Amino acid sequence: MAIENINGCIGCGICVQTCPTDVIRLDPKTKKAIIKYPADCQICHLCRMYCPVDAISITPEKSIPVIVSWG
Amino acid sequence: MTNVNTKNEMSRRKFMGLAGGAIGMATLASMGIPGWAANKIKIDPESLEYLEKETDVLVIGGGMAGLFAAVKAHDAGAKALMVSKGRLGSSGQTPFAKGIFAYDPSTAAMTLDEFTATVSRSALGSNNSVYTKQMAEHSLARVNELKDWGFFDSALYNKSFSKPINERNIPLLERIVITNLIKENGKIAGAAGFSLDEEKVYIFKAKSVILCTGAGGFKPNGFPICDLTHDGTIMAYNIGAKVTGKEWNDGHPGQATNAAACYDGWHGMFERKPSVNGIEVHHDLGVDLNYMAYTNGNPVQMGPPGAGESNPISGGPYIPAEFNRMSSDKPKDGPEDGKKPPRGERPEKGGKPGEGDAPPGMGGTSVGGSSAGMSIHKSEGLVPINDKCESTIPGLYAAGDALGSYMAGAIYTQIGSSLAGSAVQGAIAGEAAAVYSESANTPVISKAKIKALQEEMLAPLHREAGYSPAWVTQTLQGIMIPNFVLYVKKESMLKAALAYVEELRDHHAPMLRAADLHELRLVHETKNMIATAEMKLKASILRKESRCSHYRLDYPELDNENWQAWINIFKDEEGNMQFEKQAFNSWPNENLFHQI
């Protein structure tokens, strides 16, 4: 399901800023990154590359149906 | 013909008879996402704070074009402010582009004019040679500045982009979605938007505005452009600007398995540091592959368009012989400096297939539509009235992918010129906007106007029930993305799809709901995509020929008699979508266009 897991987050918020499609937010209580809008993940890996502790793991599957030009 | 809209009006029933279940079936794909429902609002729309900012030059967008626009506007003495929906250097298409073109007069094998002529030949005349030449002429200077900022030292661009912005103390506001441009007394007066994080509405008062909002698409699967929905173009269109280039298509394929996984599809190219390349002019990434899939059936084994297919198909998009790499024995690949990129990485212009090794889908089966909704870079966007990136609205500029400069023409020509072009145009627009704002007054925006804007912007948060933007987006994708609608075009199908899109425009767009600020962003993006779809279909119906990346099954030939022209789109007084032709290589004020 696209962005899948966040382990070892220190809550710096960089991934929140970095994600072009606004998938990640900081949980107001735990102050840790959460995958808030997984359906909008475009699987670009920017968040993972920018995370200082490499906490984010991403799989290639999209969580909603994928529409392409032919199938 | 004055209005495609009325002429092509078609009833839903007629459509169903016509198109059979084909599009209807595709539309079913969106059934996975709930559509109409009550709006479970998570924020109090009444509690949104309201903020005003004032500046000389407002730069909207934080990609390559925005960077140079802000820097050069500042250096030309203006007060610049940058606002972006995403993070500087980490939003739009810029983060994923790894090859940048530089024309180095000391080493180049051709003169600037020869280069421009070569591009024009490949583009079948569809390029604006003033912008082609300008891009090449200034490219090296921009590349050298980027070098100084450390651009070529990292695969991630935020740090190098931040350097010149921070050094100049240019205010930067990130994660603010601009939804409206503001016009007062016929001139640009600013823009309005909302913050994704802070429950704040922003009104920017600016003497001039530079749209660096990039291009866009239908949130397609396989191309990292899901944050771009042609916002700049549609906002400008809504206040009366002329826009262009909607009939062209970026025919980018993706991989069949996990088609949505951009990163995987590009084989790790996103992790590469950028590099510079020299002259290499192609005729790439039209809709050849789409035509191949259409006539041959599936699956399509990936081969670069214009190169290396073992059993060539007759008919289909025309590639000028000089640029047909199917006939030339050895396609050049790799940047000109001779540095071959490591295996599995794209050289040059970033994976436009046919330009080197390992485009998406290589080695596997490919599917089309990965960049659906996007035209060729620089062919779509605001119509420039001169070589200074100025739009048809005084004080409003656009640069990069947001400007319909036709720098490369209606097909990909010079490798790496998209990134270079955004840099060059950003700088030119920045300087021009700074000069303009010297003699402009700080605009006054009436309270009533601000109130109305705010209400319009936040309306989806107030709806008690409505359509979910995700559902409408998927429905739109189902209508637009099929090969036989978007890429291999014919009148009957374009009109059929248009009937659907008009339904979304009239009935769904006004009833989109948003529960929070993220969804509010999706609502505005969805509206912009619907408008883009309408433009694409209508412009495609109009262009009764095939050229570059626009392919009509019912008009497969080049029509040089009638179509050495670009199609401009604008809103008339009554709010209807209007079209006009503008002769290739002319400016709008030269009166070489006529209404169609």
Place this chain on the structure above:
Amino acid sequence: MGVIMEKRIRRYNIIVASIVFIGLPILFWALGDFPRRSSLKEILSVLTLVAFSLMLGQFFLARSNKKVLTGHKMSTIIKYHKYIGYIFVSVLLLHPFLLVLPRYFESGVEPTDAFITIITTTNSIGVVLGIIAYCLLLILGLTSIFRNQLKMSYKTWRVFHGILSIVFIAIATIHVIDLGRHTNTAMISYFVTLSGIGIFLLLRTYILKSSGGTK
């Protein structure tokens, strides 16, 4: 107790200790539902996990654990305690750098930038506690190496070392629970249990001592 018997107990103790302090964390790491990354990253993770559990193990390789350790020569125990201490304190002191080291080989954010981001994220309790624990560990390490230069009686030093260890392990455990990439319930229970017992053992010797209960 016969010599052979003692030997057997000693071997038995070593095996049990290895299982508890090295085997278990690796087991929890292996069984846990964590995303697998490159082998370099996983090796560094396991090394850090084991270093931390061996740090907990230090509480059991000390006088406070005398009962279990009968049969071992205390001087040998202290030797082990020292070596394990020096090696794995170094690992833990390096761990903030090891964390960003793999970035050097890939194209994500640069290691130095990543490191700066980490230590400046002071709104995170985990990071702040980590920095405090780091300083305490540094003091623990340095005061052990330069014990002879310190003008402290051995007894005072021992109390100083013990109390510092307790404070360190308490803070470090919270840091690990808050930020650890591999801290699932099993790992948390494991760390909490061991640090709890360790602290308890040490405190008991102090309490017994101060109430004059030492034999």
